Amino acid sequence: AQKITQTQPGMFVQEKEAVTLDCTYDTSDPSYGLFWYKQPSSGEMIFLIYQGSYDQQNATEGRYSLNFQKARKSANLVISASQLGDSAMYFCAMREMLTGANSKLTFGKGITLSVRP
């Protein structure tokens, strides 16, 4: 079974609107971390936000927030007030703290987001 699932096809959003990018995960490890990365067309991977499995509150970083629903094993990224520069591929990733080896991350297949002016 896939550990990280991102099934949305290419997503489109109007500039200044909010958009949610879905991510579900599968683990039996009680301690894990969830990450979102952005990859613009230039290719570099940019860290956006992190959520630990024991964190009491949903993570937020500026216009990015993580809608963490532990029981449903979902960690959706919410981007508020979309900007043209948000057009990119977005990857969800997980680190399993106890069963995972040496802090490696497992990535999903990614979601392409296009922001329309």
Place this chain on the structure above:
Amino acid sequence: DVKVTQSSRYLVKRTGEKVFLECVQDMDHENMFWYRQDPGLGLRLIYFSYDVKMKEKGDIPEGYSVSREKKERFSLILESASTNQTSMYLCASNQANYGYTFGSGTRLTVV
């Protein structure tokens, strides 16, 4: 500014050639990783290293090897390049359980 530097942005090699992809980090990180990225498949882990001269296989190690002789440098080696190794290769490093810092990637084409 902390950095992970990959020696080549674009590379074209012939089938059967031995190919070296170099990655250097200046953050004194313990852990270093090599991923390949293919459309529709996301990032897949090839090899990682958590210390000098130590290496661990990732999910798709076949056809690759690695070398880590110094803490700051992690090399990915394609012993005999094949066309199915045409891909984007991403190097990353981190310390303990912190997030990754990625290099800018090497787009390798094997012809």
